[in-house]
Amino acid sequence: xxxxxxxxxxxxxxxxxxxxxxxxxxxxxxxxxxxxxxxxxxxxxxxxxxxxxxxxxxxxxxxxxxxxxxxxxxxxxxxxxxxxxxxxxxxxxxxxxxxxxxxxxxxxxxxxxxxxxxxxxxxxxxxxxxxxxxxxxxxxxxxxxxxxxxxxxxxxxxxxxxxxxxxxxxxxxxxxxxxxxxxxxxxxxxxxxxxxxxxxxxxxxxxxxxxxxxxxxxxxxxxxxxxxxxxxxxxxxxxxxxxxxxxxxxxxxxxxxxxxxxxxxxxxxxxxxxxxxxxxxxxxxxxxxxxxxxxxxxxxxxxxxxxxxxxxxxxxxxx
Amino acid sequence: xxxxxxxxxxxxxxxxxxxxxxxxxxxxxxxxxxxxxxxxxxxxxxxxxxxxxxxxxxxxxxxxxxxxxxxxxxxxxxxxxxxxxxxxxxxxxxxxxxxxxxxxxxxxxxxxxxxxxxxxxxxxxxxxxxxxxxxxxxxxxxxxxxxxxxxxxxxxxxxxxxxxxxxxxxxxxxxxxxxxxxxxxxxxxxxxxxxxxxxxxxxxxxxxxxxxxxxxxxxxxxxxxxxxxxxxxxxxxxxxxxxxxxxxxxxxxxxxxxxxxxxxxxxxxxxxxxxxxxxxxxxxxxxxxxxxxxxxxxxxxxxxxxxxxxxxxxx
Numbered sequence: 028x029x030x031x032x033x034x035x036x037x038x039x040x041x042x043x044x045x046x047x048x049x050x051x052x053x054x055x056x057x058x059x060x061x062x063x064x065x066x067x068x069x070x071x072x073x074x075x076x077x078x079x080x081x082x083x084x085x086x087x088x089x090x091x092x093x094x095x096x097x098x099x100x101x102x103x104x105x106x107x108x109x110x111x112x113x114x115x116x117x118x119x120x121x122x123x124x125x126x127x128x129x130x131x132x133x134x135x136x137x138x139x140x141x142x143x144x145x146x147x148x149x150x151x152x153x154x155x156x157x158x159x160x161x162x163x164x165x166x167x168x169x170x171x172x173x174x175x176x177x178x179x180x181x182x183x184x185x186x187x188x189x190x191x192x193x194x195x196x197x198x199x200x201x202x203x204x205x206x207x208x209x210x211x212x213x214x215x216x217x218x219x220x221x222x223x224x225x226x227x228x229x230x231x232x233x234x235x236x237x238x239x240x241x242x243x244x245x246x247x248x249x250x251x252x253x254x255x256x257x258x259x260x261x262x263x264x265x266x267x268x269x270x271x272x273x274x275x276x277x278x279x280x281x282x283x284x285x286x287x288x289x290x291x292x293x294x295x296x297x298x299x300x301x302x303x304x305x306x307x308x309x310x311x312x313x314x315x316x317x318x319x320x321x322x323x324x325x326x327x328x329x330x331x332x333x334x335x336x337x338x339x340x341x342x343x344x345x346x
Numbered sequence: 347x348x349x350x351x352x353x354x355x356x357x358x359x360x361x362x363x364x365x366x367x368x369x370x371x372x373x374x375x376x377x378x379x380x381x382x383x384x385x386x387x388x389x390x391x392x393x394x395x396x397x398x399x400x401x402x403x404x405x406x407x408x409x410x411x412x413x414x415x416x417x418x419x420x421x422x423x424x425x426x427x428x429x430x431x432x433x434x435x436x437x438x439x440x441x442x443x444x445x446x447x448x449x450x451x452x453x454x455x456x457x458x459x460x461x462x463x464x465x466x467x468x469x470x471x472x473x474x475x476x477x478x479x480x481x482x483x484x485x486x487x488x489x490x491x492x493x494x495x496x497x498x499x500x501x502x503x504x505x506x507x508x509x510x511x512x513x514x515x516x517x518x519x520x521x522x523x524x525x526x527x528x529x530x531x532x533x534x535x536x537x538x539x540x541x542x543x544x545x546x547x548x549x550x551x552x553x554x555x556x557x558x559x560x561x562x563x564x565x566x567x568x569x570x571x572x573x574x575x576x577x578x579x580x581x582x583x584x585x586x587x588x589x590x591x592x593x594x595x596x597x598x599x600x601x602x603x604x605x606x607x608x609x610x611x612x613x614x615x616x617x618x619x620x621x622x623x624x625x626x627x628x629x630x631x632x633x634x635x636x637x638x639x640x641x642x643x644x645x646x647x648x649x650x651x652x653x654x655x656x657x658x659x660x661x
Binding site: 073172173175176177179180181182183184185187188189190191192193194264268271272275276277278288291294295298299302305306309310312313316317320321 | 360361362364365367368372373375376377483484486487488489491492495496498499502503510594595597598599601602605606616617619620621623628632635636639640
């Protein structure tokens, strides 16, 4: 997928084939770069759609409790299993709870679990990737072999196993998903560090006695940020999918908190009598994941065209 | 080639060793006494003592680990806390259902992806290309368990043509087997097919731009022959890899789908083990999944190297 609106004269991505024309030591004009990325995103129709969906989600996530027409656990047994209507646009479930209200309230937890899990993966993975790529040799070998082992499990299986051991609840689901997505951040970061490590500005800084920590923080991290930002958006999509899968299996969000995954599980039991119970929560998951995926893809086109798309990332092909 | 096989196999064995460490560590991380937790309300001192003895949890950690790995190598993964059956038998009973589902899903994925990918590459920019792009984006974002519910809704609810869940062994009832297989295999297969479509499209597009294709056309070779001999044959190489990797990740996909369709495979076994806190079965299932995953990836790499000699020297 290519973006029509990416300006050809955009600043050279440091690390991405930074040729001799890149002036060593010149920090990229960050404000103008940010503007260009934003412009590229806005010229991409799918990305705009994704951003609008995400903005709506954020509003629902923050104000869902207030905006929802009913309480998420408000029972109305006489009106159980009624189809979509003016009073209940998404219908009611087997206890007469309003499906729309539950979908809205559930948004918060799904987004929160996704964000915290990716935060854990980002922190752990980027740190490990920086250290592995920067120090190389046995440090690199040791870190990356551990990542290889974590990669040897199907993602959802590893998450299930970790939650099974720690106990099924939201916090443990966040930890499990965070661990599962750590290796991908480590790999992406390490690969970028390897290309930046030998750049002239890094060597120059080192030659005047800049310490490792400062070197990593000021010279390397900012220059490997682009692929990490892209990976973050794509990982949010996968993390939310994983959370809903765990909740579907009863290993994530626990009742009485509503969750999209669990609502789908309950909907499965009433699939013949009440299609709305299974359709709407799933549509919410689908739209959320789709939005993060298209925004991630557009970000990649704008920031770092060489990186893998959401689809390639999902295929698990190692770069 | 021999050296490549050796190197790649050694790597896989090292990773498998790491996997065994993690699988072993899982049970150590259970808060409290795993046997007691597992027995729950079924607790009685005799069973407890027997299971405790059998699981070897009293022994020092290193000894426990060595005996676990030693047992695993000889096909002994302990006994189920719940049924008392050997874990290995439990796993091998469930393996055929999972493998047949994974195989059929891969077939569905290829049936979707090969025509769609080729057509959208040959008519790049056309309406069918756009449709393929949208289909693959949707396929990547759709939760498989939601798709399962939609398919059940449509094909067992509205049309009433397929059973909503269950399983029949192939040898006892081939028709029943097939009719139960369709929905789960389509669920898993379409998601993988969406991903594969993109790769096939990219691979074919890349070949179409190659010099040898231009030369072949310049020589006046019939277009269908150019496509078959020059484009598709070369495009096949990357597609083999992705297909293999997809097969490996299909194994992860079947876990949730098995639960929805009441499919008696390894995925459902895993979840049952989690719910019953049957740690030996959980360990065994996780170990088997990871081993299968590694094995498929290893075979793909070797196949890839056999097809494309550059790989052997590149790494």
